[in-house]
Amino acid sequence: MFLRDIWYFGTPGEAVGRGAMIRKILLGEPVLIGRTETGEAFALRDICPHRGVPLSAGRLYDAKSSGCGDNAVECPYHGWKFRTDGHCAEIPSLVPGQDVEVSRIRVRRYPVREIQGNIWIYMADEKRADLPPATEPPVMPGFGEVAPNIRETMTFGCHVDHAVIGLMDPAHGPFVHRSWYWRSQKSIHEKAKDFAPSELGFAMVEHAPSSNSFAYKILGGAPRTEISFRLPGIRIERITAGRHRVVGLTCVTPVDEKTTEITQSFYWTMPLLSVLKPVLRPFMRAFLKQDGDMVDLQQEGLRFDPRLMLINDSDVQAKWYHRLKTEWAEAGEQGRPFQNPVKPVTLRWRS
Ligand code: FES
Ligand SMILES: [Fe+2]
The missing domain is CATH 3.90.380.10 (Naphthalene 1,2-dioxygenase Alpha Subunit; Chain A, domain 1)
Incomplete structure (x- = not known):
């Protein structure tokens, strides 16, 4: 078993460009690590809750016009869209009157910190997945915000x-x-x-x-x-x-x-x-x-x-x-x- 409720080094910050997503396996779980166009890193479980396709194989797009926040992830299979906080924002196949509670569909979101060029991912225990992190990742004292040499x-x-x-x-x-x-x-x-x-x-x-x-x-x-x-x-x-x-x-x-x-x-x-x-x-x-x-x-x-x-x-x-x-x-x-x-x-x- 792996330790839970703690920050793990996820990936170097430079490995995820603006508007890009990568797929990693961390502690046996597939994790999508992405970065919005505005530069903010985020992490989601890399499994579409509809039929299991890795969301990282889809696209990260500017979603302002559709009201999904700055960026959303679109699954490549049926185009379900997820905000970077993991909430589903749109199911394209629905017609008016079909009562699926879209916003209740959710993919797990992992807390992320980007510090000094390192992207840290908080891997909570399943039972405590909705609690805020109790600790913070390490900081190299005296190096400000610079990335490693x-x-x-x-x-x-x-x-x-x-x-x-x-x-x-x-x-x-x-x-x-x-x-x-x-x-x-x-x-x-x-x-x-x-x-x-x-x-x-x-x-x-x-x-x-x-x-x-x-x-x-x-x-x-x-x-x-x-x-x-x-x-x-x-x-x-x-x-x-x-x-x-x-x-x-x-x-x-x-x-x-x-x-x-x-x-x-x-x-x-x-x-x-x-x-x-x-x-x-x-x-x-x-x-x-x-x-x-x-x-x-x-x-x-x-x-x-x-x-x-x-x-x-x-x-x-x-x-x-x-x-x-x-x-x-x-x-x-x-x-x-x-x-x-x-x-x-x-x-x-x-x-
Ligand atoms: S599998 Fe992702 S939208 Fe269907
Ligand atoms: Fe050694």
Whole structure:
């Protein structure tokens, strides 16, 4: 089961132009993500309630003349029209006197926020689909409304939990990302990092990053970094070096039980990094692919449904992830506030 009543990264804002619609599968549900001519993003269940055709295959048109609001979605099969809030506005086949209550026909609408170039979709539990969202999606502090400077998306053939745990796993670096520009197996040394609870998750509190990481060296200055994780699968790494800032946002969104989309975005204030973009992109892809190849390999074992282990301290973050998920689901079911189960602690491991 996937976590509900929470914001998921839906798609990069730049993936949906004005007057366009795209189809995505999120948490096993088909979702139409569209953008009106006036620039506002919206999301609807991508199934026409009449006979099931994907609405995203129809057209998004200017509906002012027909009184459907600025824009409406027209199903390609029988032309039923839906406003961007999901209410049906017109059934073309009806003749006067046929009493179908058109406005009571509705396709599910998902709350949407577009922040700093990211389109977030609120995936409520079916039972609570009409309630307003209780939380807000994350904001990268200090970057105003700008979109990321660079981003890459990759699809992993695994359940979201394995992708998330891979993301926060501190012990795989020297083995999976064994590259001259990152770190080598020889560079393994003992680490002790302080952790604390943070919004919907936990954070490795601000510290000077590992000196064995070449990638940090190109930033210059004396870098400081803080890495936070929040449900449902969002990792934010904030690096400051001198007067410059770099923020890495990694979002893990379940497509279905066996497919997960990873989107990695970077925001920065360093002009040098913008110049280096063509060089950085292949590194980003290579890095993500190293993780992707490992989860593919992991599937070879998981097919046989083995018992797995989480050990101290290197897998404590994975344990927290499971605990956070359980608490989020239980708090939602019981209608009570979420209580973060993470306590401040220092974790030690070699990597
Ligand atoms: S299936 Fe959409 S209008 Fe008939
Ligand atoms: Fe990794």
